[in-house]
Amino acid sequence: MTMRQMNITRRGALGAAAASLAAPAAQAQAPYPAGQSVALVVTYAPGGASDVIGRIVTDGLQARLGGSFIMDHKPGASTSIGARYVARARPDGLTLLLGTISTFTLTPLALRNPGYDPITDFTHITQVCDSLYLLVANPRWNSLEELLAAARARPQSISYATWGVGTTAHMAMLDLCNRAGIEMLHVPYAGSPPAMTDTIAGRTDCMFALLGACKGHIEAGRLRPLAVPTAARTEQLPNVPTFIEKGFPGFISTTWYSVEAPPRTPAPIIERIRGALAEHFADPAVRAFMATQGMAPPEIGEAPLVERIRRELATNRELMAKAGMEPT
Template identity: 50%
Template sequence: MVTHPHGSRRMLLGTVAALAVPYLAKAQGKGPEGWPNGRSVSLVIPFTPGGGTDVIGRILQDRLGESFGSSFVLDHKPGASTTVGVRYVARARPDGATLLLGSNSGFTQAPFAYRNLGYDPLADFTHISLLYSSAYLLVAHPRWGSFERVIEAARREPGKLSYGTWGLGSTAHLLMLEMTERTGIEMLHVPFGGPAPALTEILAGRVDMMFTTFAPARAHVMEGRLRALAAPHDERLAAMPQVPTTRELGLPGFLVSAWWGLAGPANLPPPLAAALEQAVRDAVGRPAAQRLADEFGLLPLPLGREAMRDRIRRDLVQNEGLMRRAGITPE
């Protein structure tokens, strides 16, 4: 598959890079006792570059660098519905030098998609804070003029149309399974390591469509390279009011539960975890971060360690039922 960057990915990274510049100049603080001062900190992103997680990574990178006097490096480790990167952090030393910018995919969906996950989403991490949730879009190659045209074509030729996801049991996969079940169609599943390479294949016309988080598709849709067919939400998105909701298209009640949070390996020293949580609160509260979140369809969530652990517990219960109804069994 072709995975070279396109204009929107450069635009996304260029836009968010502005937030990273200050930390290079101001990374002169000193972290709490036990912090790896002077060492680069790996902020592991379990997706390919160019997605909404990069926007959040830049928001955090700025403030964390200022607070702790360390360079925070975005370290992309995609694969297997984000479990490659998540497992890497679970096995890291709990010294603050390796952190995870994880999502619901790795914490609350992958446990029901993979038999040998290699980590426990609660026991093997020090959860620092929830961060954001994301708006979603169903996007397609421009040859698909509407949601109705897709459904008609899929009914004429079952299994011919294809859709991308970032892995088995991911939010994108569950949304498409729900759509195909409720409309009575069959489509071919093509998994990728993240939204960006899947969108590349849709742009090239080799894959037809996908459900994706808002950020990586935004510029493509605005510039006409992709067509947004639907938003799986109860109300139209303020950033794209022309896109109909799935409710309007006769499919009410879509359940979207995509979110991101910051975590470290289990047994991270409490002073480090507390300092990181405070830095997260400072980062997301900055006006520049708030403007960027609005621009890229990121919705703020309750902050803090307990908010993240409570969300993981709740979603594990919920997703077990969703996976069962979708017919997904651990591989």
Template identity: 35%
Template sequence: MGRNRNGLRPMRPESKLRPDAREQGGETFKEHSMIRSPNMGRRGLIVATAAGLAMPSVLRAQGAWPERPIRLIVPWPPGGSTDAVARIFQPRLAEILGRPVVIDNRGGASGSIGAGEAARAAPDGYTWLLAYDTEATNQTVMRLPYKALEAFTPTCLVATGPLALVAHQSTPYRTYQDVVDAAKKAPDTINYATSGVGGLAHVSTTLLQQKGDFRITHVPYRGGGPAVSDAVAGHVPLFMSNVVIISQHIKNGILRPLGVTTRTASRHVPGTKSFAEQGVGDFEAPTWWMLMGRAGTPEPILARMSAAIRQAVQDPEVRQKIEEQGADVVASTPEEARRFLATEIDKWGGVIRSADIRADG
């Protein structure tokens, strides 16, 4: 099993878990030693002591975490792929941690609303974000009040998978080349849907158009759930999506796959070549899901969550369910997750700037 370009490979079920040291994405929370100086009188020492006692529970949480339910922000509406992946591993993760894991869907603005809320959370280990690939593209598409690599500590790249360009069964498009030919004859007349402006589905389709010298019209939706509903109903002829939310519709023939964004053909879409295999140069754009904690979360908490999420997604039943949805479990270390995210931000930032893709946010 080879590595992809980010140097990652899907972990095998028998791989042993080890909580590795984390790289912090921002400033860590530090205790202040109350050393009495010549200039500190009795009153000053009392004030300093009171301030220390009033500090948030971040420091106290290290020993007993978790003591209460854990909030998992899913920055997309129910019915999308991120929600689906979260709900697959949620019960096992809660079982391992010994506390409920409560999914909080905060959709809107291509995932940036939920991510922004997670970025404002206290770094106490009780709020986590299951980020989608848009977390990388949003860094360039939008003017965000935070930077992902500073606001968060990437904790685990949970899974990756192919995006697939699919056509409704009623359309005349049998191959990717059919779309290219039709678009060249009548530019901007063919619509394609994605889960939102500036997401990987949008940006990767933009790159396909640049490489193929054709133009089709983007129809962004507020999440994968609404988009797949219209695609299945035939209201939009083409849909670029992760396979997680369209695999069943591909199997029953309603949606016809024309190409996948992995470097080579994917086992999750049998009989469909990758775009690279269809002559689109050096093209690769896997979709992904990553668990991230707030920067500054105490190291012992990060270590425990890292081990717990890796154990959860490598559970045979959980792994099978995720892979049945059209994704491959990776279960990376925090260091691997951070490198992966940094690479994605840099890679797609260049495409976004060249195409002048922008979104309100």
């Protein structure tokens, strides 16, 4: 072999090696979702506040990443059915989870075997929002005082609906009953829409509900707002008192949502999703719409989300112990 032939062969080998080394980088920069359909698993039945939040997420991702982002409802078992599904899905970025405070800080404590670990079985992308919820009742109840007086006079005769055992609605009512020294009958549902339907119809008396889900019913007079668990009255419902005003100091609570992926989802995909959501939630029009629904924009990133999950797991474990609540 001549010297010229050796140089050509050497250059070819080096070129092949360089192409091989560059392949992962090129793959990492590949379009996502490259025209494919991505399912955002929602752990509640259609028609509730999760649909509003899910639509904000899917619309934002689709506008900024292309492809098709759809909501896939998998309700039941206090959100664990949908969570387990995503935890075991292929880590290809085509299956995501609309996570909730219940999924990550309550259900793992309320169920003896939820089927997933809230920290290690997911790739935590980012928080989506903090969302206002409040106590609403069938319109036959005129005030919080009237409802609690009836519950105090007739233990277990006044019922409250929730969207599942161990959810934020359940824990908030347990906290209220404990503070008020009353006993009420818990009626759990697979999601907030059927719970709200029965409260409107009078089959249950009251429930904690997200503002985004019940605002229209309040405006139409089908539900009566009794109190909000916030430090001050809210801009959306300025005439509704806080629980603090009604004699329950320190009764402050919000619920939150997040976007999650299966474990071992490639980092480039996670960063594309996180970056798209950061852009979306920085949009003034999106923030204005969220405000009308009682939603506060999130702190973007994995670290604040994981820290929040760990902190609230500890807090809720203590609250459940005080309420005498055992895993089922």
